Every structure is written in C-alpha cells, then in structure tokens.
Amino acid sequence: MxxxxxxxxxxxxxxxxxxxxxxxxxxxxxxxxxxxxxxxxxxxxxxxxxxxxxxxxxxxxxxxxxxxxxxxxxxxxxxxxxxxxxxxxxxxxxxxxxxRAQLWRNFDYSKVEYPFHMAAIHGDLLPLDSIGATMSTLVTEQPELMASYGNFQGDLELREVMCRHLQGHGIHLRSSDLMITSGTQQGIDLVARTFVGPGDTVYLEAPSYTGAIDVFAGRGAEMIFVPMDNEGMKVDVLTKLCDRRPPKLIYTNPTFQNPSGVTMSISRRQRLLELARSYRCLIVEDDPFSDLYFRKPPPPSIKSMDAEGHVVYMKSFSKVIAPGCRIACVAAGGNILSRLIAAKSASDLGSPLLNQKAVLPFIARKYEAYAEQLRTALRGRMEKAAKLLKQHAPQGVSWNLPEGGLNLWLQLPTASGISRLHELAEQEGISFLPGDVCYSGEVPSRHIRLCYSQMKEADMERGLRLFLRLLDKHLSSVR
Amino acid sequence: MxxxxxxxxxxxxxxxxxxxxxxxxxxxxxxxxxxxxxxxxxxxxxxxxxxxxxxxxxxxxxxxxxxxxxxxxxxxxxxxxxxxxxxxxxxxxxxxxxxRAQLWRNFDYSKVEYPFHMAAIHGDLLPLDSIGATMSTLVTEQPELMASYGNFQGDLELREVMCRHLQGHGIHLRSSDLMITSGTQQGIDLVARTFVGPGDTVYLEAPSYTGAIDVFAGRGAEMIFVPMDNEGMKVDVLTKLCDRRPPKLIYTNPTFQNPSGVTMSISRRQRLLELARSYRCLIVEDDPFSDLYFRKPPPPSIKSMDAEGHVVYMKSFSKVIAPGCRIACVAAGGNILSRLIAAKSASDLGSPLLNQKAVLPFIARKYEAYAEQLRTALRGRMEKAAKLLKQHAPQGVSWNLPEGGLNLWLQLPTASGISRLHELAEQEGISFLPGDVCYSGEVPSRHIRLCYSQMKEADMERGLRLFLRLLDKHLSSVR
Structure with missing residues (x-):
C-alpha cells in the first residue's frame, strides 16, 4: 500500500x-x-x-x-x-x-429503517412534483438534451439563473465565474485534485465534513484541524498555526457547520479572508445550509467579501430541492476556475445536461418561496427532535440547539464503546454518524451526529425514541 | 506550477x-x-x-x-x-x-456547425423517445428517485441488467462485480486516482484516447506509448519494454480503437492478459464500440478470458443510447472493485439514480435489436464518408476503412501546419481532432480524426466536402 x-x-x-x-x-x-x-x-x-x-x-x-x-x-x-x-x-x-474512505464506509445504508446518518431532506418535503413535471416536458419537447454532452463548465442558462440567485444573496459574479458540478462533493474533489498535492497544508475545522477529509487525505495533504468555539473556527489559533506551516488551502463550512451546527461570526469571516490574502491561498467555502436558517439569516458569505478571487464558493442546489439530481454550483474567479473546468472535463466530461435543465425553472422562479416553507418545516422537525432529546436523553448527554441546517451534534459523556453502540443501533435498523469520522482520527471522539430531516416526521420521532433508549442502555453498560 | x-x-x-x-x-x-x-x-x-x-x-x-x-x-x-x-x-x-488538459481544450465546440471532433452519435439515431418515455413515467410514479442519493456502487437492478447483458457477450460476472459510473471517462479517472501515482508506469497504445492520457498525466504517471500494427498494440514490443519498466497498469481500447479504428487480434489479447498476470498488474479494457461492428462481431473481450481479476472492463451504455444520461459500467473483481467504489463515493457520492433507472428497461429489453439497426445506420454513414474521401481527398492523404466504431483516422502527407488548418477549419464552422493530442506530444503527428456519426447525414456530407476542399488548399500551401 x-x-x-x-x-x-x-x-x-x-x-x-x-x-x-x-x-x-x-x-x-x-x-x-x-x-x-x-x-x-x-x-x-x-x-x-x-x-x-x-x-x-x-x-x-x-x-x-x-x-x-x-x-x-x-x-x-x-x-x-x-x-x-x-x-x-x-x-x-x-x-x-x-x-481513507469514511464516506464510503458510513453513508451507504440502503436497508436501514431509521437513517439518521446522512444529512439529507426527506422526499415529502422536496418539490419533486414540480421538478418531475419539468423533466417530463423536457424529455418530450427537447429529447436532444439526452443526446448531448453539453458544456464542460455547465449549461450557460443554468449558470445565469444561479448567478441571479447568488446576487440576491450578496454574491456578485458573472455566469462565466460559475461551474456546475455533480453535487458539492465533486466540487471539493475537483479543488483538491487540482490544487492540493502531497505534503500541502490544508486547514479544516475540528470537527469537519468527513467527505472533505477523505478527499484531502487522498491527495496526501497534511491536514491540520483548527478548534472551534461558538463563533466558529478559531482564527487566532489558525493564524499562529499558519506561521509555522503556511496554508495551501483552508476548507470551511461557516454556516450551520456540518457536523457541529456552529456559525462563524462576521468578524471571523473577515479575518479568515485577510489571512488567505496575506498567504495568497484559497479558501473553500462550502455552503450547503445558509438558506436553511430557523430564526434570522446568517451573516454574509465569505465569498461576498472577496474581491481578489481567494474564495471558491460551493452551493448545492440539488441538496435542498432534489438531491438525486446532483447539481451544485462552484463559484471561483480567474484562472482558478478555468483550471477547475479542465479538471472537471477529465473527471467526467461534464454533468448530465437534462438534470441541469430540470432544476433550472424551479431555481429561477420558485426557490425563494419554497425555501421559506422548508425553513418552517425543518424548524418544526428540529424542535420535535429537541423535545424528545430533552425528555429522554440519558444523563450526561449534551447538545446545542442548531440555528439552521439538518443536524444535531450530540456529546456523550464518554467516547468508550461508540463503535459497539453503532453496531447495536444498526441491528435495530438505526444509523447515526460517529463523530470520529469528522476528525483526523487520532483521538476518539465522544460525539455523534443525528440528522432530523431524512425521514417522515413520525418515523423520525419513533426512531429517535428507540435510539435514545438504546443509548441509555449503552451508557449504563459502559459507565 | x-x-x-x-x-x-x-x-x-x-x-x-x-x-x-x-x-x-x-x-x-x-x-x-x-x-x-x-x-x-x-x-x-x-x-x-x-x-x-x-x-x-x-x-x-x-x-x-x-x-x-x-x-x-x-x-x-x-x-x-x-x-x-x-x-x-x-x-x-x-x-x-x-x-495536461487536451480534453478540455479539444472537445467543447458548442458553436461549431460541423462537429467532426467528438466521437458521438447524432440524436436522430438514438432511442431518445423510448428513454424519455421511461423518464416521464418514473418522475410521475416514483418521484422519490429524485430525492435519493442511491447506492454508491450504482443501482442494484441496473447492475443485474448489465450483468445479463455482459453474459450475452461472454463476460460472466455477478452484479456485485459491477459499478455504475458517470460515463467511461469517470471510470478511467477512478482507476487512475486509486491505483496510479507519481512515477508509476502506464502503458498505452500509440495513438490512444486523449481523455485517458490527460487522466494518467494528472496522476504523474510515466506513460509509455506502445506502437500498433493492424493487429493492435504490439505485445512483443510491450513485453520488452516491461522488462525494463514493469507496468503498474496497461490501458487498452482493443476493439475499433479510438482513434485508429484498429482491432486487437485474439492471440494478442491472450498474450496481453498473460503479461498482466506475470506482472500482477491491471489492464483497463475500455470498450465503447464492440457493439458497433459493420461486418462481423469482434473477438471476445479480454475480460471474458480473465479468471483472476486482472482486467477492469469498461463499457459505456449511454454513449450508444443516450450520451447525455452519462451511464457506464465498470466491471472488476475482488478488492479492486471495492477500492474503486470507495473512490467513487469520494468523487461524487454516486451517479444520479433517476438517470440509471431511465436507461434500465431499454438495456434490458430493446438494446440488442436497436444495436442491430444502429450498426446498419453507422455503416451507411461510414460508407458515405469513405466515398466522399475517395472522390475528394487530396493526394497523399490516406486512411483505412474502419470495421466498426465512429471514427476515420486520416494520415496527411505532412504534420506541418495542422494547427493552422485547425484554426482555419474552425473559422468555417468545422472541427476535427488533431492527432497530436492522442500521443504524448513529443513528436508532431500527421494524423487527424474525423467522426462521421455526430451530425445528420446531409450535414456530415456537406461538412466533409467543405473540409476536404479546405484540406486541399491547406496542403497545397504547405507543400
């Protein structure tokens, strides 16, 4: 090996x-x-x-x-x-x-009854009818969409629609500054394969998204995990670390962070960008959740402050409207983007054109109103889950109520036996994400991540009750 | 850099x-x-x-x-x-x-009127109505397909259908030995990222598929191009080269090779497999065209002779029925496949499930009869193109009539000025693939590749006449 x-x-x-x-x-x-x-x-x-x-x-x-x-x-x-x-x-x-392949290991549970492991939204909450209707019309009226490889960078019309959407969120770019990828996972992968090589230093939050860790590990990067507090990544600590090992890239998920749920403050966002400018490096701003806030909109994205092309901004549209379509947007400037397009062409010759066209009218005309409804629905789920936790969580288990996103990040009193708990849960048809896979893996984590939006509400409640009972039994046995 | x-x-x-x-x-x-x-x-x-x-x-x-x-x-x-x-x-x-990014550079001609550059089949020849009808039914009856990430390895039912299809072609595997990728380009890329690293020796045919060369170059491989004759890659030359530099991987496109059109003989296929066994290495058998023969079926695939998991076999289904759906199959055994699935999960979390389901009934029930018709249609195109070449090709230009596939590989009397010819042709709305990009790039190539199936027949004829006139003018000017 x-x-x-x-x-x-x-x-x-x-x-x-x-x-x-x-x-x-x-x-x-x-x-x-x-x-x-x-x-x-x-x-x-x-x-x-x-x-x-x-x-x-x-x-x-x-x-x-x-x-x-x-x-x-x-x-x-x-x-x-x-x-x-x-x-x-x-x-x-x-x-x-x-x-490392924790993503492969931890996300494929086709037969689990209560899938709490993957941060996704249940089909009942998604506008599948609307997107399906567009798809039906397209295959009838423009069957040639199924024949064409399309543009490597992604369909121009869709990029224009995404551009207008981003403008509404304070990010001012041209459609030529965007690329369409098959989900954000592919965006992260393209950045890594293009710009990160053996020994390059990549900074991430501790904890971070396991799919990003897999990708950077695969490039032979030296990953350094920066601690967080309730304002997000500790940029002062990062600054000191950079003195010793200058960054090639900083990966962050600043809004309702996956997995912790924490949001980076605006002043930290500014300082992070300053740091990237002084080290002439890239920031990957992975933003799956900023539209999914419960009370008030999150601070402006780091990309919205970036005049010099230091931020590669990634937003998954399909995650929020039709995950199976696998359509995300990567925004970057100058020759950073052109190199990413070259990498995209070598990796799959471009994302399916039909899928791009199928989500286009929805993003153009219905997304904002839908997001409003979705926020309410997700907040409802989160509150249901939080109520159950409050009632039934064993002593010593703690969590913060998230302000947005899809996940609860639970801290258990001990890291001991979590892999055993994982096995037991699976036998009961319940999956969760062990916190270990969100770190470098050196130290056992006593966290676990539960997604409250991946099932019908009643199933989520039943599954969570079952899980909390199991957790209680487990914790009594390891105490 | x-x-x-x-x-x-x-x-x-x-x-x-x-x-x-x-x-x-x-x-x-x-x-x-x-x-x-x-x-x-x-x-x-x-x-x-x-x-x-x-x-x-x-x-x-x-x-x-x-x-x-x-x-x-x-x-x-x-x-x-x-x-x-x-x-x-x-x-x-x-x-x-x-x-290297020759794929990016040479395949994206959204505005060209006569696209001879990309090996593809025009929509009029494809069963888009049938696949579109399936797609329409699916989005109405099973909208949840648009919500699901599906299985990283690919939909089980589709793998079973592909398995039966491959059995009909002499390749006996289980559905667990297959993986679905977003086109063969992604399959090549996954093999390279998983098994090829800096300095590893990769053998390819000279010429070879430019998209594969890009990918191996991106991994820092030492690529060695092995000459071909009319039986395909010269395995005796390869054997001697391997003495000096043992292979990590051999990439071949043995049937109606892209770009040359040559088919590897059965005895060479056997010897190539023997060589892989003795060096304990992988062969990537890229097989886009074996169903597209004009007279008689090609020799059995190398994979059909492989008992010990040395061959990673790749077949693009979408290329032949609906390229925009981006669905190919990668067949490999043992832990070679499981590692490829891990790599697939990190690169995009799996191919869109709806696209997989949309091609499934067609492959299961209609593919063979359709392929029969398609062969006749493609042979007709090829013969039309060959007739025009015979009538109008300038002196000194030579070619072999292909026995299958989508391409003509023309040898010009000189390599001089081909990039100028390329520019002139583009100004006239005509694209072709310069042979240079199918080699390592050290020596200028005097070949060009023309695809005869990417346009309506009348357009192809008109475009080819225009191009041959341009070529004549060009050759007179460089003589």
Whole structure:
C-alpha cells in the first residue's frame, strides 16, 4: 500500500504509518483478516527502516487494530482470515492511493429503517412534483438534451439563473465565474485534485465534513484541524498555526457547520479572508445550509467579501430541492476556475445536461418561496427532535440547539464503546454518524451526529425514541 | 506550477520540464501572454539547478512556445500579455497538479456547425423517445428517485441488467462485480486516482484516447506509448519494454480503437492478459464500440478470458443510447472493485439514480435489436464518408476503412501546419481532432480524426466536402 510520508511533518514516521493504516482499517479498505505486508517489504517500499515499520505495527497491535504472530505475520484483527476468491489473492498486494474512505464506509445504508446518518431532506418535503413535471416536458419537447454532452463548465442558462440567485444573496459574479458540478462533493474533489498535492497544508475545522477529509487525505495533504468555539473556527489559533506551516488551502463550512451546527461570526469571516490574502491561498467555502436558517439569516458569505478571487464558493442546489439530481454550483474567479473546468472535463466530461435543465425553472422562479416553507418545516422537525432529546436523553448527554441546517451534534459523556453502540443501533435498523469520522482520527471522539430531516416526521420521532433508549442502555453498560 | 520529475526516468530533466510546460501551453492551461516563473524560482521549487530550467526555457523558446527577453522574463508566446482582473494576479503563481488538459481544450465546440471532433452519435439515431418515455413515467410514479442519493456502487437492478447483458457477450460476472459510473471517462479517472501515482508506469497504445492520457498525466504517471500494427498494440514490443519498466497498469481500447479504428487480434489479447498476470498488474479494457461492428462481431473481450481479476472492463451504455444520461459500467473483481467504489463515493457520492433507472428497461429489453439497426445506420454513414474521401481527398492523404466504431483516422502527407488548418477549419464552422493530442506530444503527428456519426447525414456530407476542399488548399500551401 502507498503511504505519503511527510519527512518534515510534525508526526514521527511510525506514527504516520500507524495512523494511515488505522484509517484504512476503520474505513474498511483493509478488511478483517487481510494480511499486512511483511515488515521487510513495507520498509523497503516506503524507504524507511524496519524498526520504523515494527514500531508502527506494535502501535496498531496495542490499539487492537491488528494481531501479529511469530512466523505467520500480521493480520487485520477481529475475524478469521476470509477466504479469497481463487486467484485474486495478488490484488491484496496491488498498491493504491486511498488512505481513507469514511464516506464510503458510513453513508451507504440502503436497508436501514431509521437513517439518521446522512444529512439529507426527506422526499415529502422536496418539490419533486414540480421538478418531475419539468423533466417530463423536457424529455418530450427537447429529447436532444439526452443526446448531448453539453458544456464542460455547465449549461450557460443554468449558470445565469444561479448567478441571479447568488446576487440576491450578496454574491456578485458573472455566469462565466460559475461551474456546475455533480453535487458539492465533486466540487471539493475537483479543488483538491487540482490544487492540493502531497505534503500541502490544508486547514479544516475540528470537527469537519468527513467527505472533505477523505478527499484531502487522498491527495496526501497534511491536514491540520483548527478548534472551534461558538463563533466558529478559531482564527487566532489558525493564524499562529499558519506561521509555522503556511496554508495551501483552508476548507470551511461557516454556516450551520456540518457536523457541529456552529456559525462563524462576521468578524471571523473577515479575518479568515485577510489571512488567505496575506498567504495568497484559497479558501473553500462550502455552503450547503445558509438558506436553511430557523430564526434570522446568517451573516454574509465569505465569498461576498472577496474581491481578489481567494474564495471558491460551493452551493448545492440539488441538496435542498432534489438531491438525486446532483447539481451544485462552484463559484471561483480567474484562472482558478478555468483550471477547475479542465479538471472537471477529465473527471467526467461534464454533468448530465437534462438534470441541469430540470432544476433550472424551479431555481429561477420558485426557490425563494419554497425555501421559506422548508425553513418552517425543518424548524418544526428540529424542535420535535429537541423535545424528545430533552425528555429522554440519558444523563450526561449534551447538545446545542442548531440555528439552521439538518443536524444535531450530540456529546456523550464518554467516547468508550461508540463503535459497539453503532453496531447495536444498526441491528435495530438505526444509523447515526460517529463523530470520529469528522476528525483526523487520532483521538476518539465522544460525539455523534443525528440528522432530523431524512425521514417522515413520525418515523423520525419513533426512531429517535428507540435510539435514545438504546443509548441509555449503552451508557449504563459502559459507565 | 507543479511538475512531477522522474529522476530515474529515460528523459533528461530539462526535457521533462519543457515537455510538461509545452503540454500546459498547448492545452491552454497556460494562456498566451502568461508570465512564466523566473528561472531562479522554478529551479528552487522543483529542486533542480538553474541551468536545468534555463535549458528547458531555451528549448521552449526554440519551438516558439514562449518568448523571453532580458530583464523582463519569459512569457507564453503569440499574443501580448492579457490584462488580468484587478487583484487576481496572485492566482498565476498558485500551484496546481494539472499537467495536461487536451480534453478540455479539444472537445467543447458548442458553436461549431460541423462537429467532426467528438466521437458521438447524432440524436436522430438514438432511442431518445423510448428513454424519455421511461423518464416521464418514473418522475410521475416514483418521484422519490429524485430525492435519493442511491447506492454508491450504482443501482442494484441496473447492475443485474448489465450483468445479463455482459453474459450475452461472454463476460460472466455477478452484479456485485459491477459499478455504475458517470460515463467511461469517470471510470478511467477512478482507476487512475486509486491505483496510479507519481512515477508509476502506464502503458498505452500509440495513438490512444486523449481523455485517458490527460487522466494518467494528472496522476504523474510515466506513460509509455506502445506502437500498433493492424493487429493492435504490439505485445512483443510491450513485453520488452516491461522488462525494463514493469507496468503498474496497461490501458487498452482493443476493439475499433479510438482513434485508429484498429482491432486487437485474439492471440494478442491472450498474450496481453498473460503479461498482466506475470506482472500482477491491471489492464483497463475500455470498450465503447464492440457493439458497433459493420461486418462481423469482434473477438471476445479480454475480460471474458480473465479468471483472476486482472482486467477492469469498461463499457459505456449511454454513449450508444443516450450520451447525455452519462451511464457506464465498470466491471472488476475482488478488492479492486471495492477500492474503486470507495473512490467513487469520494468523487461524487454516486451517479444520479433517476438517470440509471431511465436507461434500465431499454438495456434490458430493446438494446440488442436497436444495436442491430444502429450498426446498419453507422455503416451507411461510414460508407458515405469513405466515398466522399475517395472522390475528394487530396493526394497523399490516406486512411483505412474502419470495421466498426465512429471514427476515420486520416494520415496527411505532412504534420506541418495542422494547427493552422485547425484554426482555419474552425473559422468555417468545422472541427476535427488533431492527432497530436492522442500521443504524448513529443513528436508532431500527421494524423487527424474525423467522426462521421455526430451530425445528420446531409450535414456530415456537406461538412466533409467543405473540409476536404479546405484540406486541399491547406496542403497545397504547405507543400
């Protein structure tokens, strides 16, 4: 397996090796029973000493990730070695560049009855009829939309509509400054593959969005997690960290942050932009939730203050109206955007044109009124969930009421046994997101994230009751 | 700018630097008038001597790519320095990892009247009514498809349908061995990002698909182009090359190859697979055209002979029925596939579910009969184009009649002035693909690729006549 070692990094080599392998194991990329490379082979392929590898393996063994035995070698712990398909054993030794895959591991629960894990909005709340009607008309009147690859940058008419939408939110750009992507996940990925390489320093909030962490890890970045308080990322701490390691990129989700729910204050937003200017680096401002406020609109986006093209702003439209259409917008200026378009073309030749055209009339004419209704509905859900928590949450569990967005971020009294709780919940048909995957993974997290908008209201209430009962039982057992 | 230098490679460092920069310039990533880094700065960031950079710049200047002047520095040639947006000048110095973007540069001609450049099928030949009708029914009866992120691996029902389809073509797999991607371009990209890293050796046919070359270049691979004859890639030459540089991956397009049209013989297919087994490496078998034969079906796919999971087989379904839907299938075994699914999740959280469901009934029930008709129609187009070529092609231009696929690969008597021809043609509303972009770019190619299926028949004929007249004029002027 390939591991990007940073010889000038702050962590020792054994630590880097053991942490990367632990990520691969907890991501499921290395499965229980898989054989690890021998100390000699790994040392030779990573160009480190055998002592370094031995130390890393000892560390992994002490955490129970692997078990080693004299003469036989080391294996990923927990289950007996699985039988492999005949002949495909060579694949285990075939090197890859995937250090972490928590997104893959934690978001695909097709059969879960109570899906609290993914931050999404249930179909009953979405304007699917309206978008479906547009889609029907389009395939009848303009079937050629299904034949065309369209423009790599995205449909011009849709970009113009998004442009006007953003202007209404204080972001003044031209349609040529926008690109359409297949969801924000692809936007983050395109920025990373274009501008982040091995050893580049990327700053993120602690905690952060696990899909972004996966992507930056895949580029071999040195990720540094900056603590937050109730005004968002601590920019003073970030400033000091940047003195030592200048940023290549800062990833932030400043509004109703995923997963914590915290909103960055306007003064921090300004200071963050100042910092990016002084270091001539990019900020990725990931903004899925700013339209989903409960009381008052959030502060202006960082992009709205950016005159010099330091901010790549990402807004998912499909998330709020029709997630299955996978349509987001990436706004950036100058040759930052042209390079992102080049990367987009190499990654998929452009997003499906029909999907772009299908969401267009809704965004142009109905989005604002719909968002108003949606906010009310989501606030209702959040309040229902909060009420249940207040009534039934076990002692020692705490949370802040979010001011917007889709998630509750719960702090448990202990990190102990959360993976066991996760398994038990799944057996009951309940999924949640363990906080661990929102951090670098060095220290166990005692948080979990619950999304209150992914089910019908009655299901959400039933599921949450069930979960809180389970949590209570779990906490009594680990106390 | 970031350049992956291979210190153990066969090329000198100045050569590697000048070729990478030439690629960036011809790709349009470095625009006319853009200022290059100073010799001192580039030398320091690449950790090479200033002499090395000076040599590279002299080489670029001798080819007319840049012009340098004492005291002012070096600039990309051809036009005066463009005025930059106020304040965004810092972006020029912001490093990226995009060495080549010929796909971006050469495939986006929204306003061209006679698009011969892209290998695609005109809407009139596609079953858009049938797929549109399915889409209409789905959005009415199952609107929740627009709400769901679906499964990262792709819809199970569609994978089952594809599985049966592949069985009919001699490829016996389970639905769990398949993944759905947004077109084959994404499949190639996922394999590259997962398994290819800086300095890894990737073998390709000479010429090859430019979108694959872009992707492997983006991963910092050492690409080696293997010559072809009328049986496809010369596997004996490849075998010798592998002695010196063992392959990490072999990319091939064995059937009606893009761009050359050549089909690999069955014995070469077998030997190629043997080679992959002995080197424990992957073959990417990109198969867009095997259903589009004119006389007799092509030899069995390499994947159909693969018992040990060495072949990642890619077949685009949407290309043949509805390109705008962007639905392809990637078949691979064991943990090669699971790692690709992890990469897919990080790159876009899965392809749109509605698009997957929309092509499903057609592939299940109508594909084979449709393919039969399509073959006849395409053969008709090809013969029309070939007749025009025979009548009007200037002396010294040669080509082989393809046995299937969408392209004609023309050899001109000289490589001289092809970029000028390209510009002239565009002014007349005609686009073609210059052969240069199908190679590494070291040696000028005297080939061009024309697709005969991307327009209505009458337009294709009119456009081809116009183009051949232009070509005649051009060749007279450069002789």
């Amino acid at each position: 390939h591991i990007d070692l940073l010889r000038s990094g702050s962590k020792s080599l054994p630590q880097q090796i053991s942490e990367t392998m632990a990520q691969r194991i907890t991501s499921g990329l290395l499965q229980p029973g898989a054989r690890l490379p021998s100390v000699r082979n790994l040392a030779s392929s990573l160009k480190v000493s055998q002592v370094t590898v031995s130390k890393a393996y000892a560390e992994l063994e002490s955490h129970g990730h692997i078990s080693c035995s004299q003469g036989k070698g080391c294996f990923v712990a927990e289950r007996a070695r699985m039988s492999l398909d005949a002949g495909t054993g060579w694949q285990d030794g075939y090197d890859d560049f995937l250090p | 970031h350049i992956d230098l291979l210190r153990s490679g066969s090329k000198s460092l100045p050569q590697q630097i000048s070729e990478t920069m030439a690629q960036r310039i011809t790709s349009g990533l470095l625009q006319p008038g853009a200022r290059l880094p100073s010799v001192r700065n580039l030398a320091s960031s690449l950790k090479v001597s200033q002499v090395t950079v000076s040599k590279a710049y002299a080489e670029l200047e001798s080819h007319g790519h840049i012009s340098c002047s004492q005291g002012k520095g070096c600039f990309v040639a051809e036009r005066a320095r463009m005025s930059l947006d106020a304040g965004t000048g810092w972006q020029d110095g912001y490093d990226d990892f995009l060495p």
